[in-house]
Amino acid sequence: MPKSKSAYSTPSIKQKSDTYIFVVWVDNEAGVLARVVGLFSGRGYNIESLAVAEVDAVKNISRITIVTTGTPQVIDQIRLQLTKLVPVHKVGEFKRDDKDVIFKEMALFKIVGKKNKIEKCLNACKKFNPVVLDETKSSAVIQITALRREIDKMSKKLKPLGLISTSRTGAVAMTRGAKIFN
């Protein structure tokens, strides 16, 4: 960047970024997702994936899971800013390598090709509990649940074997053991 003549501030030294998973409990009301997503885009935070659905129909609560990367300072800000939103009840935040938390994502792969290729695909997916949801002579839809990067890897691997379409849910998270997050 050319050196600015004007007296604008210069960015300071950047810290290291890490991947975090945020779990946000919100009132399931109109516009709530827009508020959360708008907060991220408006403040320049990054969203790698986002999953949301109602989890308590009586209390009208939805649970949003967001995967993001940021420096410790940015991650702190994301939590604090989310907490400020009026329809947000609580916010959980986990580092991706946190051993006490399960992170899972579901993917649907559509494979087009001969039987033997589809077999190969199923084989490749073995570690991730593959389920065949649909099968024809020349195609199959395979469902797996795995970590984000495992799915990344699988999509790469299945490409030469006839993978033509991938659909992913984005990661969701749950703590291990009997304790719940609060």
Next chain:
Amino acid sequence: MPKLLTGAEIVFKCLEDQKVNHIFGYPGGAVLPIYDELKNHPSIKHILVRHEQGAGHAAEGYARSTGKPGVVLVTSGPGATNVVTALTDAYMDSVPMVCISGQVPTHLIGTDAFQECDTTGITRPCTKHNWLVKDINELSDVMHEAFKVATTGRPGPVLIDIPKDIQFAKAKYKKPKKDKKLNGKSHNKFSANEIDQLINLINKAKKPIIYSGGGVINSGPKASEALRKFVELTGFPITSTLQGLGAYPGDDNQFLGMLGMHGTYEANNAMHDCDLLINIGARFDDRITGKIDDFSPNSKKVHIDIDPSSINKIIKVDLAIVGDVTKVIDKVNRTIVKNGNGKSNKPNIAKWWEQIQKWRNKNSLNFINSEDSIKPQHAVQRLYELTKNKDTYVTTEVGQHQMWAAQHYKFNKPNRWMTSGGLGTMGYGLPAAVGVQVAHPEKLVIDIAGEASVLMTMQEMSTAVQYNLPIKIFILNNQYMGMVRQWQELLHEKNYSESYSEALPDFMKMADAYGCLGIKADDPSELDEKIQEMVDYNGPVIFDCHVDPNENCFPMIPSGKPHNQMILGPNDQEENKIKGKGKALV
């Protein structure tokens, strides 16, 4: 059967129960049912503005000068979009404001109906929260919650979008619920341990400074009292942000003046060299910190703020106390007194005060006065001298005049100084003065203005005339967008690109056209007498004060520079000419 009320009636019921006395607004198709209902509620006075932005800023002035939320009423579409600047301004400066907007009927939403816009979508990033009310049964609760959200925690603007059919629909009215916990959004749970840690730091400090901000004002007049007590007990020097001016008396010896980009030499150097920095209700804005990596490099930093997201946002601090300023400082004061003043460390900081005195001797707000032309700083100083014995309220526009007002007008009470700091909105001051005067009809209200800014919302002069609001618009007319010109002079090789105000209107004729008094001054020897005429006149005044067009606002820290690298005014530049020290920094 309980009585059913229309949506419009419910709106007013809520306003009455929220003790609203004034609303600033502008009618239109989508709010006509509400306007129709206005006549039945004599305790609520509607102020008709001339542009919805004016309504917003007037509500801000009203709120800042009273501590009560300002209320705005606008129509759908253009009415709502016109108020966006004011909402953003209020959001940036944490001003409590409740904006009610009309919307097209619910069955037309999403059809690009006449004067439809996605108001909640547009205002989502510039409000604390907003609501589109699609069910009449929710209207009362939403209205009450809106007031609560606007006024609790860190205050700010909210918006309620009410479709026209909802204004006609009927429902039961619900009174505000008492003390319903607001979703845990308001924070006041600091620990005794945190207070003890602060006391410990205070006792150990050799070079302390208190840096207070708008949060002290927002916390209410008691916060200013507590702050004064705290400064007295500790003997510490105190500086203030632009928004915090007035919380501590501007003419007191322990006050170092404003800090930041156009702050005093002593305040900025003390910030840079201190070993303990106590931030009370301020947010480490970039106009305050300068270069982050070099900001106050050797100090322990303490941050007292009601908004947890302000902590560590920009500057990492050593001790954070999240809570209401009044409560926290009161507790600190009581602890200091309990521990016995004997343990005070005033002797520890005697050397520090000597150093501060040396910086003070620079007299960094000094300027070279003239007998031929009115210097803008001189004009503000004279205005101050001639109005300081009245309980004067000052608003400003944005630019050099705003900084000169902050530097040379000394405030002794909170809520007397209304300026657009966070957003820096030209056109804020005149409508804000309207709002202040509505709240304080008997007080002297002055907008210290620039000729460019004031033209952005000049039409609100009609509002002032209509309601006999005797606001004084004191224009420091330098024929330039002075602040732009200054940056161009110092940083863009004097390429004065589009910053000269060609074809300025004749402000005397303008005053005449609006039906208020016009006063013009260009001779320093007549200045006092004319200011006095303005102050004595019982009615709105436009004062066209012609000042030296080439004056620059000093001191100045070029942003991106640390606090101890300031450019000082012409006197000092003369001294440093050979070294070229000041210039090299630009």
